[in-house]
Amino acid sequence: MIKKCLFPAAGYGTRFLPATKAMPKEMLAVVNKPLIQYGVEEALAAGLTEISIVTGRGKRALEDHFDISYELEHQIKGTDKEKYLVGIRKLIDECSFSYTRQTEMKGLGHAILSGRPLIGNEAFAVVLADDLCVNTEGDGVLQQMVELHNYYKCSIVAIQEVPKDQTHKYGIIAGEEIEPGLFRVSNMVEKPKPEDAPTYMAIIGRYILTPDIFEKIEQTGPGKGGEIQITDALMKQATEGNVLAYKFKGQRFDCGGAAGYVEATNFCFEHFYKEL
Numbered sequence: 001m002i003k004k005c006l007f008p009a010a011g012y013g014t015r016f017l018p019a020t021k022a023m024p025k026e027m028l029a030v031v032n033k034p035l036i037q038y039g040v041e042e043a044l045a046a047g048l049t050e051i052s053i054v055t056g057r058g059k060r061a062l063e064d065h066f067d068i069s070y071e072l073e074h075q076i077k078g079t080d081k082e083k084y085l086v087g088i089r090k091l092i093d094e095c096s097f098s099y100t101r102q103t104e105m106k107g108l109g110h111a112i113l114s115g116r117p118l119i120g121n122e123a124f125a126v127v128l129a130d131d132l133c134v135n136t137e138g139d140g141v142l143q144q145m146v147e148l149h150n151y152y153k154c155s156i157v158a159i160q161e162v163p164k165d166q167t168h169k170y171g172i173i174a175g176e177e178i179e180p181g182l183f184r185v186s187n188m189v190e191k192p193k194p195e196d197a198p199t200y201m202a203i204i205g206r207y208i209l210t211p212d213i214f215e216k217i218e219q220t221g222p223g224k225g226g227e228i229q230i231t232d233a234l235m236k237q238a239t240e241g242n243v244l245a246y247k248f249k250g251q252r253f254d255c256g257g258a259a260g261y262v263e264a265t266n267f268c269f270e271h272f273y274k275e276l
């Protein structure tokens with residue numbers, strides 16, 4: 001059973017400067033909740049209660065968010081404002097939070113490797129909090145992936161079809177469809193030009209990884225952009241037949257950029273906020 005969920009959150013978030021100059025990108029609010037809180041809620045809904053966060057310099061707000069603020073609690077105790085803290089209190093009560101730092105920003109693969117001391121030798125999930133995933137019609141994306149992993153016991157990446165001119169932003173997979181929407185990955189290319197892309201199926205920010213990924217990352221040198229790419233390490237697992245790609249049910253908003261962030265804000269306002 002998977003219990004741990006790793007959140008690589010050490011990136012600089014340069015696409016959101018100056019907002020991210022002194023504040024982590026993962027703390028950007030979509031309506032009234034920071035991005036990372038949506039991610040932790042999705043993890044908890046999938047039964048993942050051990051939350052591990054890879055942070056970097058200037059990311060202290062993340063730790064403070066998942067902690068009790070006694071002054072604030074005292075201030076609003078007994079008022080109708082307490083309802084605003086119900087969601088975050090549930091996470092603090094039901095999850096454990098541990099942190100480690102990535103001291104140099106050497107890419108997502110390296111960030112995941114930095115989380116190894118928190119994960120150990122077990123399968124784990126990875127959430128990139130700037131990809132906000134929702135499914136208003138059933139289980140969350142991580143829950144869907146955990147169920148698949150329980151059956152297939154291998155690494156799983158979440159994928160979605162992207163427009164042809166967007167392939168350069170993603171890891172792109174190719175593979176054989178073994179059941180509807182589920183592919184055994186035979187090829188992966190990091191950020192290809194459209195003409196070099198084997199398909200338009202792009203990896204988004206949800207993964208389940210088996211622990212041998214750490215050795216594979218160690219054996220992986222810098223790739224595209226000089227960064228240690230998780231896609232390159234996953235390709236090593238894929239050559240052993242151990243990576244599935246899953247077309248998840250639900251929607252994903254790329255909140256690492258302004259357009260996706262605005263779309264997510266409108267969606268969450270419509271679907272979630274009014275229920276408060």
Ligand code: UTP
Nearest residue numbers: 008009010011012013014015105106107108111
């Ligand atoms: P992004 O590619 O979105 O990079 O990383 P970024 O630095 O956060 O944002 P931009 O492109 O400069 O605007 C994807 C995820 O991987 C994490 C980021 O925090 C983000 O969640 N990451 C990336 C790390 O933790 N460490 C790294 O060295 C790189």
